Amino acid sequence: NDLVSLNMIRDLTINGGTVGFTIMLTTPACPLRSQMEQESMAAVMQVPGVEAVNVRFDAQVRGDNRIAGKLNIPVKNIVAVASGKGGVGKSTVSTNLAVALAQEGAKVGVLDADIYGPNIPMMFGLSGKPRVENNKMVPFENYGVEVISMGFLMPEGEAVVWRGPMLHKAIQQLFTDVRWGELDYLIVDLPPGTGDAQLSLAQSVPLTGGVIVTGPQAVSVSDAKRGATAFMRLEVPILGVIENMSGEIFGSGGGERAAQELGVEYLGQVELDPRIRIGGDDGRPIVIAAPDSEAAAAFRALARKLAARISVMNLAPDPELRII
Structure with missing residues (x-):
């Protein structure tokens, strides 16, 4: 369908030979933004009498309608970032995806559900305890991203030794x-x-979907596939697979292979770069610390693909209810 049929054209103005309009995107991180601008300008310039075209952009992110009904929080989409094993850079990916989405103009938050090993505060350069207003914690904010973590609530270095029911309650309260x-x-x-x-x-x-992070090695891919299978059994849609730490040292191609075997989207890869590790330690994600680097560009591309996948998923009609 064209942009007009999709109701994505707003605020049409005609001033002499100049035509202006706004393209309403379904996400600020739309990967087709430049293509839409070029093709819409070319189409309008073919109209007799048109001398110039001014294209503006705005965005209205479509949301997962289940969230407000079940949790009563003002969040449109909840995306879980998971891995089958530790050490693949899952928290690094979560952090940089969140900041990259915020840089595109989206309103973003990060919830650190890694109760036993909360690393998100360090990666965002945050510490201390959140203040409380009207019996609710106020999330910290850095780089345009709201952040909450169990790490803010525990003494530094203290281990959490909880059984399942306590873990369940803690995650729900976050x-x-x-x-x-x-x-x-x-x-x-x-x-x-x-x-x-x-x-x-x-x-x-109500999870909008899950992202699986894997390293390129076969052992990492094997564990990532288990993580994806667990999501599938729990009826959580897989938004895609990301391969982290790709390159000569650990190899490459494992993430794409995992996505093919699982029958899900391959979002892309991030090359191994020492600056990613340094930024994580210093609380400066690479999309902030080295925005012109290849790794930062890769994270921005991944963020756009992820946002596009979510938009497509939310545009799809709800599945028909089955009566058993």
Whole structure:
């Protein structure tokens, strides 16, 4: 369908030979933005009498309607970032995806659900305890992203030794007992594996979808496939697979192979770059610390693809209810 049929053209103005209009995107991170601008300008310039075209952009992110009904929080989409094993850079990917989406103009939050090993505060350069207003925690904010983590609530270095029910309650409270702003995307950084945290999240939170992070090695891919299979069994849509730390040292191609075998989208890869590790330690994600680097460009491309996948998913009609 064309942009007019999709109701994406707004604020049409004609001033002499100049035509102006706004293209309403379904995400600020739309990867087809430049193509839409060029093709719409070319089409309008073919109209007799048109001498110039001014194209503006705005965005209205479509949301997952289940979230407000079940959690009563002003969040449009909840995206879980998971991996089958630790050490593949899942928290690094979560952090840089969130900041990249915010740089595109989206309203973004990060919820650190890795209760046993919360790394998100360090990666965002944040510390201290969140203030409380009207019995709700106010998330920290940095780089345009709202952030909450169990790491803010525990003494530094202290271990959490909880059984499943306590973990379930803690994760739920990080959603409902926090004064989230009106967010387009809430990125949830999960612990590695397929244990209680993943089960609790899938059962209590309406997830828009999950992103699987893997390294390029065969052992990492094998574990990532297990993580994806767990999501599928819990009826959580897989938004795609990301290969992290790709390059000569660890190899490449594992993420794409995993996506093909699972029958899901391959979002892309991020090359191994020491500056990513340095930025994580210093609380400056590479999309902030080295915005012109290849790794930063890769994260921005991944963020746009992820946003596009979510938009397409939310545009799809709801599946018909089955009567058993």
